[in-house]
Every structure is written in C-alpha cells, then in structure tokens.
Amino acid sequence: MDTAELKTQILQVIGAIPAGRVSTYGDVARRAGLPNHARYVGTVLKNLPTGSRIPWHRVINGRGEIAFPLGSDKWHQQQSRLQREGICFQGERVPLRRYRW
DNA sequence: GGTATGACAGAGT
C-alpha cells in the first residue's frame, strides 16, 4: 500500500466525522487502520488544498486542544468553525468526554 | 542516505 492510498484512506475517515463531533489525530489514524500514524494525519491535513471540503476542523489533539499555536489565525478559524457546529469550549480546549466521536 | 521537522500519543514523574 503506497502513501497515496494511505492519504485517501485518512481523508475518507475524516470526511466521515459527523458535524458536532470531533476526533483526534490518533483516532483518525486508528480508524484508517494505521496505528502509530497520528503525526502523518497532521502532515496530510497540512498539504490540503485550500477550499477542500474535508472537515479538517473536526480533528484536534488527544488533549482536546486545537493543534495550532494559540491565538494564530488558523486557531481562531478552527475554533469558530467548531463553535458554529455547537461545540462548546472549556477555556482553550474541547471536552473530549462529550464530543469525541 | 543521514538528519531534522511536525496540525501527535502515551507512559512516566
């Protein structure tokens, strides 16, 4: 299985995350059948073409935090997208117990 | 083909 397929596999899993729920990099990797590829999930999202309709904002880290530097443009963008879907933040983090897919 | 980097995770302290 080459990397192009892994990428497709990962994107499909992300695309399946329902609105109003979130998943983590590790979860996405596992659901894609690729344990230990959490970092790769991030790499794939980074190279995503702008305007892609992949719900990348529903992917956060295992501590319920947005993976971008706090206060950065990307951070705000992701946060508002999540809130727009009804996800409430506890400070700077999302309570996974409640929203984890 | 080393070496460093990163939208990470889990165990340990």
Added chain:
DNA sequence: CACTCTGCCATAC
C-alpha cells in the same frame, strides 16, 4: 492535573 521524555513515521533538505 501539568509537564517531560520517548516512540513514531512520512517528508523535506
């Protein structure tokens, strides 16, 4: 809890 340390693995140099 929060913080550090280590393992991971595709990519970019």
